[in-house]
Structures are given as C-alpha cells and as structure tokens.
Amino acid sequence: MKTKINVEFIDEILKGYLPKGNDKVLQAMEYSLFTGGKRFRPLLLLQTCKAVGNSVNGGAKELAAAIEFVHTYSLIHDDLPCMDNDDFRRGKRACHMQFGEATAVLAGDALLNLAVETALSGPLSSKKYQAACIFLFGKSGIGGLIHGQSLDLFTETTTVEQANDVALHKTGDLLRAALVCGAICGGANDSEITVFDDIAQKLGICYQIIDDIIDSKKCEKSFLDMFSERDLIEYAEKLSNEIKASCDSLQYDLQFIKDFCDQNLSRTK
Amino acid sequence: MKTKINVEFIDEILKGYLPKGNDKVLQAMEYSLFTGGKRFRPLLLLQTCKAVGNSVNGGAKELAAAIEFVHTYSLIHDDLPCMDNDDFRRGKRACHMQFGEATAVLAGDALLNLAVETALSGPLSSKKYQAACIFLFGKSGIGGLIHGQSLDLFTETTTVEQANDVALHKTGDLLRAALVCGAICGGANDSEITVFDDIAQKLGICYQIIDDIIDSKKCEKSFLDMFSERDLIEYAEKLSNEIKASCDSLQYDLQFIKDFCDQNLSRTK
Numbered sequence: 001m002k003t004k005i006n007v008e009f010i011d012e013i014l015k016g017y018l019p020k021g022n023d024k025v026l027q028a029m030e031y032s033l034f035t036g037g038k039r040f041r042p043l044l045l046l047q048t049c050k051a052v053g054n055s056v057n058g059g060a061k062e063l064a065a066a067i068e069f070v071h072t073y074s075l076i077h078d079d080l081p082c083m084d085n086d087d088f089r090r091g092k093r094a095c096h097m098q099f100g101e102a103t104a105v106l107a108g109d110a111l112l113n114l115a116v117e118t119a120l121s122g123p124l125s126s127k128k129y130q131a132a133c134i135f136l137f138g139k140s141g142i143g144g145l146i147h148g149q150s151l152d153l154f155t156e157t158t159t160v161e162q163a164n165d166v167a168l169h170k171t172g173d174l175l176r177a178a179l180v181c182g183a184i185c186g187g188a189n190d191s192e193i194t195v196f197d198d199i200a201q202k203l204g205i206c207y208q209i210i211d212d213i214i215d216s217k218k219c220e221k222s223f224l225d226m227f228s229e230r231d232l233i234e235y236a237e238k239l240s241n242e243i244k245a246s247c248d249s250l251q252y253d254l255q256f257i258k259d260f261c262d263q264n265l266s267r268t269k
Numbered sequence: 270m271k272t273k274i275n276v277e278f279i280d281e282i283l284k285g286y287l288p289k290g291n292d293k294v295l296q297a298m299e300y301s302l303f304t305g306g307k308r309f310r311p312l313l314l315l316q317t318c319k320a321v322g323n324s325v326n327g328g329a330k331e332l333a334a335a336i337e338f339v340h341t342y343s344l345i346h347d348d349l350p351c352m353d354n355d356d357f358r359r360g361k362r363a364c365h366m367q368f369g370e371a372t373a374v375l376a377g378d379a380l381l382n383l384a385v386e387t388a389l390s391g392p393l394s395s396k397k398y399q400a401a402c403i404f405l406f407g408k409s410g411i412g413g414l415i416h417g418q419s420l421d422l423f424t425e426t427t428t429v430e431q432a433n434d435v436a437l438h439k440t441g442d443l444l445r446a447a448l449v450c451g452a453i454c455g456g457a458n459d460s461e462i463t464v465f466d467d468i469a470q471k472l473g474i475c476y477q478i479i480d481d482i483i484d485s486k487k488c489e490k491s492f493l494d495m496f497s498e499r500d501l502i503e504y505a506e507k508l509s510n511e512i513k514a515s516c517d518s519l520q521y522d523l524q525f526i527k528d529f530c531d532q533n534l535s536r537t538k
Binding site: 019023024025026029073074077080082083100101102103105106108109110112113114116117120121124125127130133134137138140141142143146147149150151153154 | 288292293294295298342343346349351352369370371372374375377378379381382383385386389390393394396399402403406407409410411412415416418419420422423
C-alpha cells in the first residue's frame with residue numbers, strides 16, 4: 001500500500017499518540033492540536049524521509065508527531081497574555097481564551113512532554129534514531145526555538161545579521177529538525193544531511209521574510225525595519241533559487257521542497 | 270573514589286548540564302535552579318541507584334539532573350500569576366517576579382526541554398536506561414504530574430480517594446520516577462522495582478499530608494478538608510511504618526528512605 005503523505009495522514013498519526021480521557025488539560029491539548037494547522041513540519045519530515053528512503057519508517061512517524069506537538073505547544077505559550085497576547089489563532093479562539101490561562105500553560109507543558117513520550121516510543125536502540133531525537137530536542141530548546149523567542153522578545157535587533165539570527169532560531173530551527181530528522185530516518189549519509197540542514201536554514205529565513213511582509217505585527221523584530229518590501233522579496237527569491245539548486249545537487253526527488261519555496265513566495269501575491 | 274551523594278554533588282551535576290550564555294531565559298533558568306532547593310528527587314534517585322547497584326551509573330546522573338529540571342520547571346509555572354500566583358519561592362522572589370512573566374514561561378519550557386536533552390545524553394542504547402527514560406517522562410506528563418496539577422486546579426475533591434489521587438499524581442509521580450529510575454539504573458529486577466514503586470507512592474502521600482498540615486494554603490485540595498490533623502498524622506505514621514517494612518523486605522541498605530520518612534514526619538513538630 002502506497003502511503004499518501006498529506007494533512008489527513010498527519011492528523012491520524014497525531015490522534016494515535018494523543019491520550020484519551022476527561023482531563024480538562026487534555027481537552028485543551030486536543031483543541032489546539034486540531035485547529036486547522038498546515039502541518040508543514042511533520043509533512044516536510046515525512047516527505048524528506050520518503051524521498052531519501054523510499055518509505056516512511058525508521059521512527060519518522062514518531063518524530064513527525066513529536067515535532068508538531070512541539071510546534072503546537074510553542075504557539076499556545078506564544079499566544080498567552082504575558083507573551084504575544086493573541087486572542088485568536090488560525091481564526092479560532094486561542095487556547096487561553098477558550099480554556100483559561102492556567103489550562104493553556106499546562107496544555108503547552110503537556111504537549112512538550114507528550115513530544116518526548118512520543119519520541120521515546122520510537123526505535124530507540126537505533127543509533128540513527130537516537131541522533132534524530134537529539135537533533136530535534138536540541139533545536140526545540142534554549143539552543144534553538146526558545147533562544148529565538150528570547151532574542152525576539154528581549155534583544156535589540158538593528159542589523160540584518162541579528163534579524164537573520166532571530167529568524168534562524170525562531171522559525172528555522174524546527175524546519176531544520178524536520179528536514180534533518182527526515183533525512184536521518186530515511187538513511188541519508190552525513191554529507192547529504194548537511195545539505196538538507198543548509199536548505200532548511202534558508203527555508204526558515206525565506207518563510208520568516210514572507211511572514212514579516214504579510215503581517216509586520218507578527219514579529220517584533222521585522223526584516224521590514226531594515227529593508228524595503230521589494231528588496232526582501234528579491235532576497236527571498238535569491239535564497240529560494242539557492243535552495244532549488246541544492247535540491248538538484250542531491251539524487252532524490254525533492255520537488256516538494258521546491259513547491260514549498262514557490263508556495264511561500266506566492267503568499268505575498 | 271567514593272562518591273558522596275549530597276546536595277553539593279547534585280548541584281555540580283546540574284551545573285554540568287546547564288548551557289552557558291547571556292540569554293535572559295538562561296539566566297532565569299539558572300536563578301530558579303539554584304535557590305536552595307532540597308534536591309529530594311535527584312538525591313533519592315542516586316541513593317536508590319547506589320543502594321541497589323553499589324555505584325552511581327547506568328545513566329543515573331543524567332536522570333537525576335533531568336528530574337530536578339522537571340521539578341524546577343513545574344515550580345516556575347506553578348508560581349505564575351495565572352496559576353498559584355506566588356510571589357516568593359523558598360524565601361526568594363519567584364522567577365516571574367525577578368525576570369517577568371514571559372521569561373518565566375520560557376524558562377520553564379526550556380527547563381523541561383533541557384530535561385529531555387539531558388536524558389537523551391545518557392546511555393540510550395541500554396534497554397534498562399530506555400525503560401527508565403520512558404518511566405520518568407510518563408510520570409511528568411499528562412498521565413502523571415500535569416494530570417495531578419489539573420485535578421488540583423479543576424476538579425471537586427470530596428473523598429479521601431480523590432485527595433489521594435491528587436497527591437499520588439502531583440507529589441507522588443516524580444517520587445515514583447526517582448525511586449524507579451534509580452532502581453532500574455542500579456540493576457534491580459522487576460519485582461524489586463514494583464516494591465520501590467509502591468514505597469514511592471506511599472512516600473508521596475505521606476509528604477503531601479505533612480505539606481497540607483504545615484501550609485493548608487499550599488494545596489487547593491487539602492487532606493485537612495476531610496480529616497483532623499491528628500488523624501492525618503496517625504495515617505502518615507502508619508504509611509511510614511509500611512514503607513519501612515517494605516524497605517526491610519528488600520536486600521539493600523535503604524536507611525536513607527527510612528530517614529526520609531522520619532524527617533518528613535518531624536516537619537510538623
């Protein structure tokens with residue numbers, strides 16, 4: 001049976017790892033997980049795994065679920081009044097608006113913890129899988145995503161290097177985890193993994209640039225503070241072309257990454 | 270060299286796993302980690318490991334650090350205004366009072382993530398260590414500690430079974446993780462692990478009962494709502510005697526657990 005990797009496939013995986021019960025925190029976790037997310041990270045992870053290894057295995061499903069749990073927890077905590085104070089997320093009431101702040105804090109905590117539990121349910125004796133787990137949680141913590149949030153909230157950003165640094169961590173690090181974990185689970189060699197990592201970092205910057213253009217309020221440290229919209233789109237196009245060239249340098253069918261680039265660029269149109 | 274398992278030894282381990290840097294969130298993590306905690310959970314974990322296996326290894330140090338990171342993150346989030354709204358912790362300003370709420374949310378998240386990173390740095394290819402990691406994070410999540418916090422915040426507790434249930438999860442589950450992970454790393458067999466798990470559950474209830482007596486404001490669902498102080502102390506003494514009998518049923522020197530029981534009971538005096 002050929003696996004079709006799409007949002008429905010991801011949602012089935014997520015449902016399989018979400019515990020059942022009447023706990024109010026559990027209800028909040030489920031609510032925030034299923035609010036129409038685009039599932040970019042787990043999709044990229046599974047597609048990369050399949051492109052490299054011709055099938056979805058090696059623990060890719062566990063890590064695809066884990067990465068979406070991490071992403072969802074970070075959105076719940078980001079939306080809290082003391083953080084970005086957003087009442088809505090994807091057109092629906094944010095977790096704390098629907099369930100209260102205390103529940104939202106705990107639901108975020110529980111989703112990060114569930115990401116770990118899910119990762120630990122994978123093929124832990126495989127050295128490759130161990131490396132993928134270490135990469136994922138290295139990129140979600142104080143050396144990755146959380147460092148990016150910290151930079152975004154607390155540091156003055158006045159140069160393009162600093163804006164790149166925020167984007168690389170806040171947006172890029174989970175994309176790096178998606179592509180690198182997918183490549184590892186699929187069986188890519190070290191030099192291929194380096195190329196995937198490079199692609200993912202550029203994808204992160206491209207994605208953040210277009211996000212900044214669409215909604216300059218979203219990101220406190222916006223690329224738009226430093227460059228014109230026209231210059232930024234040109235830069236994102238240049239990076240997208242580099243990404244596509246890197247894709248062509250690998251022996252795999254990476255059309256889905258090229259499509260991701262084009263879809264990203266087309267968001268401003 | 271004989272390892273002396275004490276607070277200083279634990280603090281050295283914790284320092285070894287805490288990243289260095291200028292990140293404000295990292296400063297908040299360090300602040301909350303080193304505010305004079307008693308380190309009960311890592312101490313119990315390492316002492317159990319040493320009692321069973323005659324040395325501290327098998328990943329016990331990694332898990333001792335991880336369990337304290339989990340405990341500290343849960344305190345930071347517990348103290349937030351939307352949760353218990355405590356301005357002080359162990360006589361010092363709570364994390365959000367010192368660094369602001371946003372930083373406290375991120376510091377808690379980063380400590381839970383650091384717990385995972387630390388656990389993943391252990392001997393992951395060992396089946397025993399894998400089982401210990403799975404037990405720890407099973408007990409810290411929505412099936413353990415967080416479920417206990419949810420029960421504490423959101424459900425009506427009117428029976429002793431319900432009060433026990435809150436205590437078992439909110440206080441007991443990390444103690445279970447401490448003793449069971451220590452026993453696993455030390456090389457205990459399955460039936461011994463079951464005895465350690467039973468001891469830890471009783472310790473959790475004893476500890477919560479005495480906490481409730483000392484500070485009835487600390488726990489929203491207090492045993493004192495249902496029983497007199499005298500009855501509760503009698504119950505805690507009965508459980509402590511059962512714990513000591515269980516310790517004697519095992520072939521190891523578990524004086525440290527008996528001491529823990531006595532120190533706990535003496536807190537009301």
